[in-house]
Amino acid sequence: MGYGSNGGEEETKKNGREAAATAPPPRSSSLYRYNSPLVQVCLIGLVCFCCPGMFNALSGMGGGGQVDHEAANNANTALYTTFAVFGVLGGGIYNLLGPRLTLVSGCSTYVLYAASFLYYNHYHHQLFAIVAGAVLGVGAGLLWAGQGAIMTSYPPADRKGTYISLFWCIFNMGGVIGGLIPFVLNYNRAEAASVNDGTYIAFMCFMALGALLSLAVLPPSKVVRDDGTRATNVTYSDVSAESIEILRLFANWKMLLMVPAAWASNFFYSYQFNNVNGLLFNLRTKGLNNVFYWGAQMAGSMGIGYFLDYSFRSRRKRGLAGIALVAAVSTGIWAGGLANQLRYRDGKWADELDFKNSGSRFAGPFVLYFSYGLLDAIFQSLCYWVIGALADDSQTLSRYSGFYKGVQSAGAAVAWQVDTHKTPLLTQLIINWVLTTVSYPLLIVLVVLAVKDEDATTQDTESKLPPTDATNNASAKEI
Template sequence: MIRLNYYNALTQVIIVGFVCFLCPGMFNAVNGLGAGGQLDASASNNANTALYSTFVVFGVMGGAFVNLCGVRYTIFCSGFAYALYSGSYLFLNHHPDNSSFSIAAGALLGVGAGILWAAQGMIMTSYPREEEKAKYIAVFWVIFNLGGMLGGILPFAINYHKDSGSNADGVYIAFVVLECLGACLGLALAPPSKVVRDDGSSVMLVKYTNVWREALEVVKLFFNPMMLGLLPMCFTSNFFYTYQFNHLNAGLFNLRTRGFNNMFYWGFQMLGAYLFSLLLDNSKFSRRKRGLIAFGIVFLFFNSIWGGSLALRLKYPKDRLPADRWDFKDSKNAAGPMILYMICGVADALYQSLAYWIIGALSNDNQKLSRYAGFYKGIQSFGAAIAWQLDVKVTPRNQLIANWVLFGASIPPMLFVIWFLKDHSEDIPKPSDASDEAYEEKTTA
């Protein structure tokens, strides 16, 4: 029986879930509208390229920042970068020819997001016991994607009588307010040194760190066979967003229907993450067997969505889209592509859940897992930066093919990592001369 209290590990995962519900969740909602909810995608593409370019660096380095500064203040400061980014689209509504603010806000968000996701990844993968890591990932994913779901409801309701153009100001104002609340919620997190699991064990494996040690550990990530094996999976894991958001959702549907679709895209993510956790935490199978079964499911889902996307794309010679974007009430034309977009949401949840589960299976050490999570998000952002810029220069059909090829290329190294997973992660004992109070003082200074 789970007992929730403030210092319980699950409570802390729930809190960071709501932080991401309000910050990255709203960001996902903006991007999920396609072109950031704007009529012209160029500003959004350039802003996202800037975002993911800085995210590459600060994602990989994010674990070092978290280990040196602690989770509360890094999340608090990082959260406001999301509000600045959403606010830049409000500015763009009134100055459509000036995208420099959105590009600068995107670059700053890359800094904040890299650090925030490293902290989130550390909490989500190191706080639970080994046998319940997938459950904690699912709990986080459900709460986080409630943000994307709410972010679909808001523009759908506000834009209900507006089927073209850019989002109304009220949409962006709502996002800014919610993201500021999310940043402040980061201060509600307890110091890791005080957090305990259900069995009474401490989540914190105390080890003192410094700038030079963190720099060395970040460099060592690029010589770690497991991290190198995950590198193609990391690179591919957000690459597909550009095609799905800009060419499936925004390319085929009118403004209000994009929000309607996103309610189900993120809602189906919640369902997918929950169902996947039942497999990944199933102790009847070895960790390797669970990983292989999960890999098989991901393999089938992604080949299905890219096959379906190609069949849909081939209906439009030379990538010419319908003259009038479809509305959700147009069941004859819209139903099939809407279902395909929803299945894309399920596939995304399965892919991300598997990636985090693999990372969590590699260690129980907080500091290692913050670096591993940062590495994952950094390389993921490298792929996303390329994808958003390719959208300016490459046809949608070629983007689709690139996504499918990249997924295929990630399969052999992904299998390599899964094959060498052990049933029990390494666990470093807490040094006898290090106190929680000292660590708390260090990380909250």
């Protein structure tokens, strides 16, 4: 009887374990848990608020806040050249190191970049700025690969558009605050050409804070969604496996269809920052314009994010409708840009505009620059939504995001040199218009062929890592 009793207990325990394994995970009680996707996406948003958000505000001044754009153009060329390489490699590095080490390594390079322009304010030597730009390109590649993986893999599949727009709002609030810094600190310097030292020091303080905040980001295996499921049960990879997977991206038809959109998505910055905001407005008005440029990005990302999540029941229809909407808005904005550019085809603007003293002449160029910010947000949010719809696991999406940022940065490196070599401004505008327009039909093909209608995102079966000792044993490793 004792034997039978023990056997019954063992059977009961076995059945209990099987039931526990197959039972649905318990629902989590609060959206605002530290390990919830919402809090983690907000946290990576704050990191980007402090680092690339402030960088965007600095770049948006035109020439990094300097009257001579050459140093900033060369620094940005170095930046985006290394960014193009480490953007692609960043996904693999993220899979090797995990989010915390990847993010803090990337964030720390932003401080050096701002410091180089503080140095340039006094000594006018380009070398420091160029080297700092190259170093920042490495760091930015790491940061944005990690950000892309977190933003696209942590949220539930049917709310990725909402979470992307939430991130974009927090991130671009950095540009808004960063625009206020030079506006306030240079308000009474209407005739000044370059920003003062305090502007660069303020940027450096925010960037250092971002590096510290990045240490609070959780690895995906510790992030629990509201239904109790984990973001992903990631196992960290090894170098050889990641190298193979990164090389395979260049033959992945999904990524090849993303190339024109990725190339276009930062190509227009040099034109907008240097030749619209940097050329048409005086110093304090440039800062004010940046407040509204990045504010427009917040509004645009919220609108397109809501549309991509709620407009239709079918996810594929939402994607196609989103592409059509962005294409229509893009066409209208670039047409307005063409009308404005025809007013100064030779690249010379006689009288810099001031928000207080220029009257009605200020309105048209200001609305155009605001609209450029709106276009940037809806275009990039759409691209990230499409990437997020291609897979659900953090490892695959980190590589996809890294590839996107790498191609994006290669385009930006070319764009800054296009401006440095004094390419006619009308030509620059037309190139930007064509690049964004070409990307829309290719995105349509990608959505039709690769985005599934069901809410649960299928795993990307093209990118499975081969089993290795590293991947089998690394599940216990925590970063």
